Amino acid sequence: MLGSLIIVFREVMEAGLIVGIVLAATRGIPGRGWWVSGGIGAGVVGAAIVAMFAGELSQAFSGNGQDIFSAVILCIAVLMLSWHVIWMASHGRELAQEMRSVGNEVSEGSRSLFALATVVAVAVLREGMEVVLFLYGIAVSAHTGFMSMLTGGLLGVLGGAALSWALYRGLIIIPLKHLFAVTNVLVSFLAAGMASQAAAILANDDLIPAMGYDIWDTSWLLSDGSMLGRTAKVLIGYTDRPMGIQLLVWVLTLVGLVVVERFVRTRPQSSAS
Amino acid sequence: MKLLVAAIPLLAGAWICFPQQAHSQTVFQLTVKDHHFEPDHITVPAGERFMIELNNQDTTTDEFESYDMKFEKIVVPQGTIKVHAGPLHPGTYTFFDDYHPDEAKGTVTAEEKK
Numbered sequence: 001m002l003g004s005l006i007i008v009f010r011e012v013m014e015a016g017l018i019v020g021i022v023l024a025a026t027r028g029i030p031g032r033g034w035w036v037s038g039g040i041g042a043g044v045v046g047a048a049i050v051a052m053f054a055g056e057l058s059q060a061f062s063g064n065g066q067d068i069f070s071a072v073i074l075c076i077a078v079l080m081l082s083w084h085v086i087w088m089a090s091h092g093r094e095l096a097q098e099m100r101s102v103g104n105e106v107s108e109g110s111r112s113l114f115a116l117a118t119v120v121a122v123a124v125l126r127e128g129m130e131v132v133l134f135l136y137g138i139a140v141s142a143h144t145g146f147m148s149m150l151t152g153g154l155l156g157v158l159g160g161a162a163l164s165w166a167l168y169r170g171l172i173i174i175p176l177k178h179l180f181a182v183t184n185v186l187v188s189f190l191a192a193g194m195a196s197q198a199a200a201i202l203a204n205d206d207l208i209p210a211m212g213y214d215i216w217d218t219s220w221l222l223s224d225g226s227m228l229g230r231t232a233k234v235l236i237g238y239t240d241r242p243m244g245i246q247l248l249v250w251v252l253t254l255v256g257l258v259v260v261e262r263f264v265r266t267r268p269q270s271s272a273s
Numbered sequence: 274m275k276l277l278v279a280a281i282p283l284l285a286g287a288w289i290c291f292p293q294q295a296h297s298q299t300v301f302q303l304t305v306k307d308h309h310f311e312p313d314h315i316t317v318p319a320g321e322r323f324m325i326e327l328n329n330q331d332t333t334t335d336e337f338e339s340y341d342m343k344f345e346k347i348v349v350p351q352g353t354i355k356v357h358a359g360p361l362h363p364g365t366y367t368f369f370d371d372y373h374p375d376e377a378k379g380t381v382t383a384e385e386k387k
Contacts, residue, residue, distance in 0.1 A: 003375065054334065055349035063355050066346055130336065133347060134372050137333040204343065204357050206322070213360055225340035241343070 001152035012160025018123040020167030025183035039117035043124025051132040074198035080115040081191035089264040092180040193237020196250035211244030313379035336371035
């Protein structure tokens with residue numbers, strides 16, 4: 001039971017960290033509860049569908065199907081996170097000051113919500129697929145201990161969800177004046193981390209150049225396999241032995257976001273988007 | 274958006290400057306049966322890219338994973354997958370099935386070529 005609890009908890013936690021940040025980042029935007037739950041729901045359904053076709057997916061693109069799929073959905077998430085950062089740069093202040101729906105802000109807000117709901121869906125889909133396959137595996141191999149493993153799995157889901165909620169509650173302690181500045185930093189790091197993960201996946205299949213392997217080795221300090229290492233991977237894209245391309249993409253994404261964000265934020269206020 | 278504009282020529286440039294490696298990497302064949310890898314130990318040359326081809330002969334889906342060789346791939350029952358790894362420094366590395374981590378595990382030893 002403990003084994004399956006840990007496996008499921010790990011995956012749910014990874015998606016849950018992202019959901020927690022998204023929940024905090026959308027505080028005060030009307031209708032966000034529906035969007036976020038919609039994203040989770042879509043992710044779960046998507047995970048079940050993808051899991052069903054896991055075999056076919058593996059064979060696609062001369063055996064690189066799983067990796068290309070992961071890289072593509074990571075890139076979608078990066079675009080959506082970037083959209084949110086830039087949207088927040090122009091609307092964050094008003095949102096923090098007013099905290100209530102003001103006419104046209106509602107439709108504007110829902111566009112950013114769509115972006116973040118997509119991010120939630122992608123995160124849940126990626127990790128959820130592994131959970132679905134794992135639990136399905138338990139269900140079909142009807143050996144003894146089935147119930148205890150299933151219980152472990154369900155407890156893992158609950159544990160991961162609780163952690164996500166705790167992260168959200170922790171983040172919203174931050175005064176509203178600063179909350180969006182903090183969540184924008186978190187979201188920017190999420191985007192850079194996901195972009196570099198996508199690059200690593202493609203480079204590992206020799207689809208793009210790796211530009212050097214093992215640029216450094218910090219596995220003695222924080223190993224990719226440890227719980228903390230996994231958390232750091234989700235939050236900032238940490239890896240203990242990065243490839244050159246990962247660092248390049250990470251820096252480019254983060255610098256790009258900071259530059260565009262600053263540009264939008266310092267632009268004279270205008271009524272257009 | 275600016276980011277994309279900047280990234281595309283850079284990546285494209287990199288693509289041209291660093292030609293793709295020839296697909297002549299050594300492939301090591303592995304099977305997993307009753308949640309045990311066969312063979313559960315392989316020796317590879319250090320400093321070279323290589324591939325491991327895994328055939329899953331169990332009735333459960335497995336996730337072929339290694340933290341220190343950086344791969345992670347799902348393999349369905351009766352399915353076969355390939356993962357890329359290396360170049361490795363001389364030493365011993367571990368791999369496992371993330372869904373049955375206590376039973377299915379193995380090692381790769383990277384050796385300096387004589």
